[in-house]
Amino acid sequence: MIMSLLSGEPTNSLEWTIFLAGKYSAMFLQGTYLTLYTAVIGTIVGFVLGYLIGVIQDMTINPGDNVVKKILVRVLKWISSVYVEVFRDTPMIVQAMIIYYGLRQANVEMTPVFAGILVTVLNTGAYMAETVRAGIGSIDIGQREGAFAMGMSPMKTMFYVVLPQAFKNIIPEMANTFLTNLKMTSVLNVIAVQELFMAAKTAGGNYYKYFESYLVIALIYFVLCFVFNKLFILIEKRMQGSEDYALAVEYMDNQ
Amino acid sequence: MSEKILSIKDLGKSFGNHEVLRRIDIEVNKGEVICIVGSSGSGKSTLLRCINRLEKQTRGQIFYHDKEVRDVQKEINDYRSKVGMVFQSFNLFNNMTVLENCMLCTRKVLHISKEEAFDRAITHLKEVGMAPYINAKPSMLSGGQKQRVAIARALCMNPEILLFDEPTSALDPEMVGEVLAVMKELATTGLTMIIVTHEMAFARDVSTRTIFMDNGYVAEDAAPEILFSNPKNARTREFLSRYLAG
Numbered sequence: 001m002i003m004s005l006l007s008g009e010p011t012n013s014l015e016w017t018i019f020l021a022g023k024y025s026a027m028f029l030q031g032t033y034l035t036l037y038t039a040v041i042g043t044i045v046g047f048v049l050g051y052l053i054g055v056i057q058d059m060t061i062n063p064g065d066n067v068v069k070k071i072l073v074r075v076l077k078w079i080s081s082v083y084v085e086v087f088r089d090t091p092m093i094v095q096a097m098i099i100y101y102g103l104r105q106a107n108v109e110m111t112p113v114f115a116g117i118l119v120t121v122l123n124t125g126a127y128m129a130e131t132v133r134a135g136i137g138s139i140d141i142g143q144r145e146g147a148f149a150m151g152m153s154p155m156k157t158m159f160y161v162v163l164p165q166a167f168k169n170i171i172p173e174m175a176n177t178f179l180t181n182l183k184m185t186s187v188l189n190v191i192a193v194q195e196l197f198m199a200a201k202t203a204g205g206n207y208y209k210y211f212e213s214y215l216v217i218a219l220i221y222f223v224l225c226f227v228f229n230k231l232f233i234l235i236e237k238r239m240q241g242s243e244d245y246a247l248a249v250e251y252m253d254n255q
Numbered sequence: 256m257s258e259k260i261l262s263i264k265d266l267g268k269s270f271g272n273h274e275v276l277r278r279i280d281i282e283v284n285k286g287e288v289i290c291i292v293g294s295s296g297s298g299k300s301t302l303l304r305c306i307n308r309l310e311k312q313t314r315g316q317i318f319y320h321d322k323e324v325r326d327v328q329k330e331i332n333d334y335r336s337k338v339g340m341v342f343q344s345f346n347l348f349n350n351m352t353v354l355e356n357c358m359l360c361t362r363k364v365l366h367i368s369k370e371e372a373f374d375r376a377i378t379h380l381k382e383v384g385m386a387p388y389i390n391a392k393p394s395m396l397s398g399g400q401k402q403r404v405a406i407a408r409a410l411c412m413n414p415e416i417l418l419f420d421e422p423t424s425a426l427d428p429e430m431v432g433e434v435l436a437v438m439k440e441l442a443t444t445g446l447t448m449i450i451v452t453h454e455m456a457f458a459r460d461v462s463t464r465t466i467f468m469d470n471g472y473v474a475e476d477a478a479p480e481i482l483f484s485n486p487k488n489a490r491t492r493e494f495l496s497r498y499l500a501g
Binding site for chain 1: 307309326330333334335336340342344345346348352380381386387388391405412
């Protein structure tokens with residue numbers, strides 16, 4: 001088997017897989033890099049967008065508030081609910097086509113990678129908004145009332161009391177979203193982002209060995225997701241914090 | 256009488272068709288310790304929550320130092336920073352330690368320095384005997400300890416009035432004692448307090464004025480020695496006799 005590999009004549013699927021992985025290693029590496037790059041930036045910015053939308057959707061107005069605030073909050077809420085609805089109800093692959101070609105028709109020039117990240121951000125934001133909303137809802141109302149009762153504004157309460165707790169509760173869902181994104185970047189090949197799927201298509205096409213070529217990237221996707229999954233579990237455990245506390249001995253006489 | 260802090264005028268609150276509060280008129284003067292008693296569902300907690308604006312009243316007004324507290328977030332926030340509240344379910348911030356719980360609102364609402372916030376927190380935690388636990392998270396404390404921290408947290412804001420919404424109802428009998436002791440101590444400092452409670456002996460001993468609520472009305476509003484020994488209202492008599500017998 002080794003011999004046949006050296007002579008450049010793969011004879012079975014396993015050999016072809018190894019052959020393709022070796023021959024196109026630079027392309028696969030570049031694809032891995034772009035996949036990671038798009039997924040990481042897209043997810044992080046998407047999370048920020050999702051938190052923003054989630055918080056907007058939670059805003060309330062008082063009857064006595066001034067008109068500008070009332071209108072602003074209503075408009076923001078309307079825009080965010082339309083956005084969430086549109087992006088959750090259409091496939092990402094279609095969004096990619098429409099955004100990339102649509103903006104090009106409008107003479108907005110952008111690289112495929114930038115368009116790819118934009119699509120990932122918008123898609124993630126819409127899903128995250130719902131996750132954040134659920135996360136906020138999972139926090140006992142008493143937590144807010146405790147802060148309100150001492151004069152904290154709804155925004156400060158959200159920022160210091162509710163979101164830190166909601167964040168902890170939705171870490172598993174955030175990990176899920178990232179892993180989904182890592183794999184969903186594969187659809188971005190339709191707008192010519194040179195990510196892993198594109199690399200496999202190109203490599204496989206040169207030798208008509210698609211099965212073997214996609215096997216290579218399946219393995220890469222698997223390893224990436226596996227590693228990140230373990231990483232997230234570690235982070236989640238870290239966030240649990242210690243179950244222990246040190247008594248402040250300097251005040252021990254005060255029981 | 257002394258300085259009037261709070262006056263509640265013609266306050267009403269309905270949840271849908273259900274009228275929980277009907278025409279409540281109460282005036283609160285500086286230094287008063289008012290206990291509100293009455294059966295469950297009589298509107299005691301709703302009244303307290305309306306006073307802190309956690310519930311929006313459907314009728315009537317609340318005046319703080321003769322100035323109406325309007326339905327504007329800024330005014331509500333300023334008002335609440337002067338009118339503290341202690342809850343039945345403690346409502347300590349679960350993501351923070353005891354010390355952080357006591358420092359958050361003084362820092363973010365009153366904007367005092369870190370050093371001053373720390374000093375205030377320690378002072379009031381000492382008052383309730385919880386200073387050794389500054390590094391603990393709420394989940395590691397017992398109910399009585401949590402409630403004592405919640406009281407210290409409210410005191411850090413230097414409130415003019417402190418509202419207590421059944422502060423001992425979620426506690427077992429042993430812990431009730433430690434919380435009531437702290438509140439008794441507070442009552443002697445001259446702090447104005449409104450306390451919704453089912454602890455009749457406490458109400459009789461500590462309050463300067465007791466209000467009996469029934470079916471959304473203030474049925475009787477009198478000094479405790481009168482209300483508990485010689486109630487004028489038939490419902491008050493009925494309620495108290497059941498309480499003292501049961």
